[in-house]
Amino acid sequence: MxxxxxxxxxxxxxxxxxxxxxxPVFSGNEKKYVLETIDSTFVSSVGEFVDRFEKMFADYVGGKYAVATVNGTAALHVCLLMAEVVANDEVITQPLTFVATCNAISYCGAIPVFIDVDRDSMGLSADKLAEWLAANAEIRGNECFNRRTGRRIKACVPMHTFGHPARIEKIKTVCDQYGVVVVEDAAESLGSFVGDKHTGAFSELAAFSFNGNKTITTGGGGMLVTDNEALAKRAKHITTTAKLSHPYKYVHDEVAYNYRMPNLNAALGCAQMEQxxxxxxxxxxxxxxxxxxxxxxxxxxxxxxxxxxxxxxxxxxxxxxxxxxxxxxxxxxxxxxxxxxxxxxxxxxxxxxxxxxxxxxxxxxxxxxxxxxxxxxxxx
Incomplete structure (x- = not known):
């Protein structure tokens, strides 16, 4: 055999x-663009390739805004923060996934709840999700709570396994009935579609990965995608240490993260997107x-x-x-x-x-x- x-x-x-x-395959403009970043001296998180990569990516997946990050885990973590997941919340996800999915949930101090997958997609089962919520969830005010644990069920993170789209439309419908925010873990699914709609475009927030083994790579990198301008601006702010714009002063208005993608990596991303x-x-x-x-x-x-x-x-x-x-x-x-x-x-x-x-x-x-x-x- x-x-x-x-x-x-x-x-x-x-x-x-x-x-x-x-x-990875580097058969396009990768070397040219990386050398341009070196010549410009803008090799860190500020540079024209970061902006260009974000625009190219958003356009491809059908999102209005994209925020480049150092890796896919960081992108998913920020997505969950934008979804207002906080400590002691529960976040529904699938047990069959790469550990980064659950790590990002844990970074928020939240607790994963594991729901079964479908065999054909290997992604979160919308039917099993509906069954579990019907048996365990209750609405209090405008929020969803787990009757057994008493914790708030804030979000649901389905993952498109190996690039095979989960039944995301049905998952979104089920979650909307309970007021649970859907955050798509689209780390593996660049170039995957349901009908003519790209994965990651079915929810308000989605995360992609450009690790060295992904369909396109930036060496290490990720991307948050959203149609919400306010969330995009806030995501960019907290991924750049929450630094307020000023010609020379260092002023930061909250505890934040150094998650922004370097220009060097974004240069690779632009060349890869072209291919x-x-x-x-x-x-x-x-x-x-x-x-x-x-x-x-x-x-x-x-x-x-x-x-x-x-x-x-x-x-x-x-x-x-x-x-x-x-x-x-x-x-x-x-x-x-x-x-x-x-x-x-x-x-x-x-x-x-x-x-x-x-x-x-x-x-x-x-x-x-x-x-x-x-x-x-x-x-x-």
Whole structure:
């Protein structure tokens, strides 16, 4: 099983070298733009490439405003602060996610509540969310509270897993009924759509990531996107240490964060955005070839669900649970990097005490899903 898969992946990428999951590609204006930042001496959080990158990104995802940050976790943290999440609030999310989702919640002093995912999208289940809220939530005034814990349920953070859009429209409808703010964790889903609407555009606040393994990269970086001008201005303020504008005085009006993206990183981002459509086309071609290969095999390839367009950031297959670990060990030994999906957040020591619903789908996926090399280097 693993030998056939490894041979196919090597032939797909036309190399016998070790294949990582997702290495960055710098084939455009990256060096030119970085050198321009060096020549300008504006290499930190002020510079023309920061503004340009924010504008390019907002335009692409259909948002009015974008605020660049040092990483996706920082972007999500600021989103939650803009959503007025405070200490002792509860924030609903999924257990099948990268730890940054829950870390950002914890930075606010808030407490994650774990709701199951759908098997096809691997993202938060709108139906399970509705069931849990119906059984546990009550409205007091204009706010939602957990009847059992007495804590306020302030926000919900669905994550678009590996670039496969969650059922975000239904999630938003359910949350609106309870006055729960939706913050999209779109870290992995640049280039993913529900219908003709980009992920991150379904809620007032969304966070994206540009880590070195993402579809486009700035080395490290993130982006907050919103249509709310006041929230965008405040986000920019608190990500730049809450410094008031003045020719030479250092005046800060609140405790804030040094979260702004440096101009050097934004220069990379601009060059990468110029190539995004090409990257996505290559990734879709690779995904289609994986899909065809796995159609006649016992492993199943995870495809975009009807009505959505996934970016196929990381291609995923479902492997027999009893064979999963052996498959991963053998493919890596054969020069093809594979890895299991994340362990569930509710199993981690810092989140073990958090409340959760039935997590049957998340547990099923945790035991079976494997990621395959998904880089944007053309196999042609």
């Amino acid at each position: 693993s030998k056939d898969v490894s041979a196919f992946v090597h032939s797909l990428y036309k190399t016998n070298n070790f294949l990582p999951l997702h290495e 995004l459509d090409g990257f996505l086309a290559i990734k879709r071609s690779i995904a289609e070839q994986y899909k065809t290969f796995f159609e006649s095999r016992e492993e199943s390839f995870v495809v975009e669900r009807a009505g959505t367009k996934a970016n196929y950031w990381l291609n995923a297959i479902v492997v027999n649970e009893a064979k999963r670990d052996e498959f991963i060990e053998q493919t890596n030994a054969l020069g093809v990097m594979t890895r299991p999906i994340w362990g569930l957040m509710n199993r981690l020591p810092m989140f073990k005490a958090c409340e959760s619903g039935d997590l049957g789908n998340a547990e099923w996926l945790e035991a079976r899903v494997v990621n395959l090399p998904s880089g944007v280097i053309s196999p042609a």
